[in-house]
Amino acid sequence: MNTPLSSQEIDKLARRRxxxxxxxxxxxxxxxxxxxxxxxxxxxxxxxRPWSMYPLLGWGLGLTLHGLAVFLLGAGGGLREHLVQQERERLQRQQGRP
Known part of the structure; x- marks a missing residue:
């Protein structure tokens, strides 16, 4: 039920990801x-004391969250597209469209 993307849209999406x-x-x-x-x-x-662990842990958490946003939730992963498609279908059903 996905509408096909034009070559420009594919290029734009690929560049963003x-x-x-x-x-x-x-x-x-x-x-x-x-x-x-x-x-x-x-x-x-x-x-x-081994103080270098504090910036490592704090920045490591930030790096992990950044990775989750890119690879799982954001432009680099499929979860976001899947959720957008589900929402699009739900809205179309509410509007009485197939």
Missing amino acids: AGAKLGWYMHAAVFVLVNLVLLGLSARGFGT
Whole structure:
């Protein structure tokens, strides 16, 4: 029951999904690099406790939520499209359309 997409719509959707995924990959790369530096500083004795775990956990939560938004709920996953299709069908039934 999906209406076919034009080639321009497919290209636009593909670019948006690829951009969202690339944004997450960049976020993950910066996360790894920065936290390796912080872990090194913490291990070298800059501080009395292993303080580098606090930014790692906080930023890790943010990275996880970003990944969920991109790959599961957002432009990179199918769940959003499935929910939109269900809602579209429900609204069409309410309007008396097949």
